[in-house]
Amino acid sequence: MQMPRSWLAAMIAGAVALCPAVVSAQTSLQVPLQFDFLNPGAKSLALGGAFAGVADDATASFANPAGLTLLGTPELSAELRSSRTTSLFLQRGRLSGPVINQGTDTIQGPVFGESTGVHTGLGYFSLVYPHASHRWVIAGYRHELAHIDQQFFSDGVFQKDPTEFTSRRDAPQEGIRSLSISGYGVSGAYQVRRHVAVGGGLAVYTFALDSLFRRFDVDGFLGAPKRDVEFGRSTQRGRRAGLAPTIGVLLDRGAARLGIVYRRGASFDYTTVDGSDPARTAVFRVPHTLAIGASVRVRPSLLIAGEMTRINYSRLVQDFVTDQARATGRQASFSVDDGTEWHVSAQYALRWRQHPPIRLRAGVWYDPDHSVHFAPAVQPVTATDKLFDERLSTALSTGRSQAHVAGGVGFTVSRQLELNAAVDVAPRNHVFSTSLIVHLGQGGLP
Amino acid sequence: MLNLVLGVLLLAQSAPAAPRTDTRTWYQAYADAQRAVEQRNWAAAVANIEAASRAGAPKPGRNVLFYGDVYRDFNPDYYLGVAYLNLGRYDDADRAFERVKQAQLVAPKDSQYAELTRLATQAKGMVSKEAAALAAAAPGAKLPDPVVPAPSITASAPMAVPNASQAAPMGLPPASAAQYSSPQAGGSSSMQSKLAQAANPKLPNRSGSNSAVAQSLGARPPDMGQPAAGEERAALIDFFSGRYVEARNRLTKLTLTGRGSQRALFYLACSRAALALTGQPDADNAIAEARVQLRQAGDLAQFAQDRPLISPRVRQALEMQP
Numbered sequence: 001m002q003m004p005r006s007w008l009a010a011m012i013a014g015a016v017a018l019c020p021a022v023v024s025a026q027t028s029l030q031v032p033l034q035f036d037f038l039n040p041g042a043k044s045l046a047l048g049g050a051f052a053g054v055a056d057d058a059t060a061s062f063a064n065p066a067g068l069t070l071l072g073t074p075e076l077s078a079e080l081r082s083s084r085t086t087s088l089f090l091q092r093g094r095l096s097g098p099v100i101n102q103g104t105d106t107i108q109g110p111v112f113g114e115s116t117g118v119h120t121g122l123g124y125f126s127l128v129y130p131h132a133s134h135r136w137v138i139a140g141y142r143h144e145l146a147h148i149d150q151q152f153f154s155d156g157v158f159q160k161d162p163t164e165f166t167s168r169r170d171a172p173q174e175g176i177r178s179l180s181i182s183g184y185g186v187s188g189a190y191q192v193r194r195h196v197a198v199g200g201g202l203a204v205y206t207f208a209l210d211s212l213f214r215r216f217d218v219d220g221f222l223g224a225p226k227r228d229v230e231f232g233r234s235t236q237r238g239r240r241a242g243l244a245p246t247i248g249v250l251l252d253r254g255a256a257r258l259g260i261v262y263r264r265g266a267s268f269d270y271t272t273v274d275g276s277d278p279a280r281t282a283v284f285r286v287p288h289t290l291a292i293g294a295s296v297r298v299r300p301s302l303l304i305a306g307e308m309t310r311i312n313y314s315r316l317v318q319d320f321v322t323d324q325a326r327a328t329g330r331q332a333s334f335s336v337d338d339g340t341e342w343h344v345s346a347q348y349a350l351r352w353r354q355h356p357p358i359r360l361r362a363g364v365w366y367d368p369d370h371s372v373h374f375a376p377a378v379q380p381v382t383a384t385d386k387l388f389d390e391r392l393s394t395a396l397s398t399g400r401s402q403a404h405v406a407g408g409v410g411f412t413v414s415r416q417l418e419l420n421a422a423v424d425v426a427p428r429n430h431v432f433s434t435s436l437i438v439h440l441g442q443g444g445l446p
Numbered sequence: 447m448l449n450l451v452l453g454v455l456l457l458a459q460s461a462p463a464a465p466r467t468d469t470r471t472w473y474q475a476y477a478d479a480q481r482a483v484e485q486r487n488w489a490a491a492v493a494n495i496e497a498a499s500r501a502g503a504p505k506p507g508r509n510v511l512f513y514g515d516v517y518r519d520f521n522p523d524y525y526l527g528v529a530y531l532n533l534g535r536y537d538d539a540d541r542a543f544e545r546v547k548q549a550q551l552v553a554p555k556d557s558q559y560a561e562l563t564r565l566a567t568q569a570k571g572m573v574s575k576e577a578a579a580l581a582a583a584a585p586g587a588k589l590p591d592p593v594v595p596a597p598s599i600t601a602s603a604p605m606a607v608p609n610a611s612q613a614a615p616m617g618l619p620p621a622s623a624a625q626y627s628s629p630q631a632g633g634s635s636s637m638q639s640k641l642a643q644a645a646n647p648k649l650p651n652r653s654g655s656n657s658a659v660a661q662s663l664g665a666r667p668p669d670m671g672q673p674a675a676g677e678e679r680a681a682l683i684d685f686f687s688g689r690y691v692e693a694r695n696r697l698t699k700l701t702l703t704g705r706g707s708q709r710a711l712f713y714l715a716c717s718r719a720a721l722a723l724t725g726q727p728d729a730d731n732a733i734a735e736a737r738v739q740l741r742q743a744g745d746l747a748q749f750a751q752d753r754p755l756i757s758p759r760v761r762q763a764l765e766m767q768p
Contacts, residue, residue, distance in 0.1 A: 070514065072474055072512060134471075355509070357517065
């Protein structure tokens, strides 16, 4: 049987493309690592995250420590949070050149798969103790800052440079990534003046990163991936702890409140092993956050809150992104934009007979695109460079800004116990949260 | 980013200092008031309720928003009433309890209701006694016999009140009438209101019946000279007006000069105990000294008509048997 010429040429070119050199490093970049910094607690979630200017429960120990001075009794707070996050990755298809319509090369254009991570766990726990003088408050907390589980498998896309006679195929690849960052912190707040409180905290963040990226052989140039024949692999692993401070201020005029919080991101070392290259250490830098929020109690039953949150996601580029792109020599082409989130929300206290009112909450917030982007920093010269640029530009083109819609409800179960529930929905993220607040002791309250 | 936050912090620090150093919110001051009541620190309770009011406390009510999502019944008048009652400010206590009742903040099904009823009744009774005492103490009024109980004056019966010129010798400034409207003007508004009435019969009479206090104020030892008797009566008025310092000073002077009666010693002991209990300055061992003075006053049976008028707290501090 005579093999078509195009097939033969494709196989020759494909053999070059499947060479494992530098491919492992690129793989990890093809699934954007994207996470949000949501304030803890179901109340905060239901308010669309607009909490820096509210900060009136135990979750303030993380969200805005200065707000702790508002508390009248010792409080215990715990939150169970469940999240579902979807990431898109370049799964198959042909990015350039004509489809051969044989084997796996049957689709013109890129096909993106979805990597969905689901996680449920204790999102937050805190204990707040206001001093009898009401001037200072201390708190301890545990907060899960980020938890990401991703897994994907790509068949390898087909490409063809106009200057070449044959197509190329990216090697099939698999990625499994788990990232967890949790903070164990102590916060304190001091009432400087009647309307001014300052707060601060120091948290020890634990960092756990486990990533495995593998490339596989194929059954013929156009055939299915052979997952039993590994081409190459790279790993990223880190188990570290890092310190990071938070400072906040709250100006409280009774009906109106303004809160400002600055939270530094911790940094953690991790180790990358790429094929047979020597292991190297890089740094994962959690973005810094600045939030400015305000709330106004328009009526005793109606609270309006807003917040602007600036997050310098670009801190992720240095090392974490550039290290993965190191083998390509194209580090300058990768970027992550800093982002500004906008949060708006309202809470209405619905009176119900003689009981404490039920709190109905709703919020929306704008979540800017903070995925990794690729834009060629230099003009590609070789066909390999051109196809690399094409592939990465496509793979990292799915980042989008999102609008989140949130809502929730809060109940007073007893004088000591409050329950809150909330949901936050966006095209690629769903978060559900329930939290309870326990008022410990009377603390003088009737 | 950091610079912006630091700038705001510096701005907050550089703002002109407020004249008050009390940084508490209204609900924190209210919580302190309740704690003070639990600790039986009545003067502090009143001060904290007043601080809560200054800090912008809302109207009393059920399920009032304290902070965050904490809703509680806000009933400052109840605690005010309790504190006033124990401070001997019976008229203020009576009015505070009346406000609680009118606002229906304590319903019959509430656990506080029985206690409120008991305290309100107690306050009203003491107000009646005070009123009767004032009527009897006013110059020109017929003083009851120190031994024979005075006839009771019913609420419907008008009090015999002197005119303004007769009120003047009692030592209170005419301005005291203006203080009537403010239950928080000081420790003597209850008595001041009665004296204001004495000075101006057109003022509404808020008092009821009974004349036990009147008997106390009017009962003079037969062996006392007229000037000493007047001084002692003035001291007793001070005492029942909550002006314990003045009462103590007058009675100390009387006893040191040998002009004081046994009752002067009795009320001196009570004044000093009241001072100690209300946190006002006196000797460190005021209670102990007051007990000695009480023993010097002799058999307590001779003060049978006075003892019911003394605050249970004072009686307890002085270890008087009921």
